[in-house]
Amino acid sequence: MIEPSSSRPLSDAALDRLFREARTHNAWRDEPVPETTLRALADLMKMGPTSANCCPARVVFVVSRQAKARLEPHLSAGNRAKTMAAPVTAIVGYDMRFYEKLDRLFPHEPEAPSWFNSSQEKIRANATRNGALQVAYLILAARSLGLDCGPMTGFDAPGVTKAFFEGTAVEADVLVNLGHGDPSGVKPRLPRFSFEEFCAIA
């Protein structure tokens, strides 16, 4: 069923949770994230829009001690301790052969792969643009579910790709620690641009 659109904003509490008071977390309470929550998270993030529904993001939720140990050597020094302490680290990669799945995701248009796969440059641009959209959907879906996030790009991406996506066309791009954050590890809020510094109305 399509909901009629509504001009009422979400509650202030929801806007705070998603955007205004949400913060990147660096310390974690010792509280596991159940698999049901990870599945609910995936079910929300996958609904966000991508170009021709191409959905290039692939996610490995690193939970076990063994998998964390495989991840550890590829983390930058500043991201190591906090990532090892996080209950879950989501490795988000982008499938560089995403266009092969369009028969499943965009079934009414058999020509859809040709919109993307005419050059390696185009494949990569679409995988990274749409994959990054999906990273942001994951972050905001996690916050929607009451989880805290610690997204990171400080890691050896080829190393993580080899450790977790070998034999596939998926390339790791972003890590997101997930769990219940300890507010004592949150750094002071950094400045943002004023409206005029990054927006215009034409």
Add this chain to the structure above:
Amino acid sequence: MIEPSSSRPLSDAALDRLFREARTHNAWRDEPVPETTLRALADLMKMGPTSANCCPARVVFVVSRQAKARLEPHLSAGNRAKTMAAPVTAIVGYDMRFYEKLDRLFPHEPEAPSWFNSSQEKIRANATRNGALQVAYLILAARSLGLDCGPMTGFDAPGVTKAFFEGTAVEADVLVNLGHGDPSGVKPRLPRFSFEEFCAIA
């Protein structure tokens, strides 16, 4: 003030609005979006996390008939009529000189520009990754404020860059129509992957 994290999810109505029932809109009610709403939207989207707070997205909200006319020739045929009918079209571009603003956005670390500007490839990868995250923040912030969205990549990006960002280092990447959608223009929901098709737990 830092809010303590909470394990309670947002309400089902909020999850529906953001993810589950939200849809890409193609037809628009004749109802303007006030400038106060566009400013509230910018204030929410800018809070989303980016690498070292680099915030590369720049937005032109195209509202006037004159600015819409400048946009029109660069739209793909399938996106033309709906974009001309939308109350607002946000042009999101990424500033390829974003690292020059880190003294303002990441002031405690004078070395921060060097994390990004060591090569054109690195600049571009970071601008596009983080800029696309901000596109998704814009989409979900708009939905949070009760607006409907119609994001698109079907347009001549160099043409839009020239028409709206000439003389800057900003490159247009995504358009997002904004307004109050007419549900009659919404297409059937496309399939999504099952958990096992795009996720794993390790």
